[in-house]
Amino acid sequence: MAQIVVDVTRCVGAAQCVLSAPDLFDQDDDGFVMLLEERPSGELEKSAGVAATLCPSQAITVQET
Template sequence: MTQIVVDTTKCVGAAQCVLSAPDLFDQDDDGFVLVLEENPTGELAQSAATAATLCPSQAITVQD
């Protein structure tokens, strides 16, 4: 099972995750990452991996 883990202390609010995977990520009122689906499957799991790669602060980890 795929699990998305975020370290909000590392998030810089660049929103690359939201732009690359809007079904999985959003931003709170302060601009920091929110995970909408912690355990994505199928194509969404691949989107999560892409978002983790694009995150400039390396705040997103995808575990299988």
């Protein structure tokens, strides 16, 4: 199982996370990342990894627990 960690202070609002994993991420009213599920499993875990890779500001980290 993985744990997603988001550093909102690094987020630039590019929304790549939302586009690649809408079940895990959203954007607040200011356009910054909001984490919807901290501990995904299965296909959502894979989507979290893709989102972390696509994030231009490297604001998303996926840690194995």
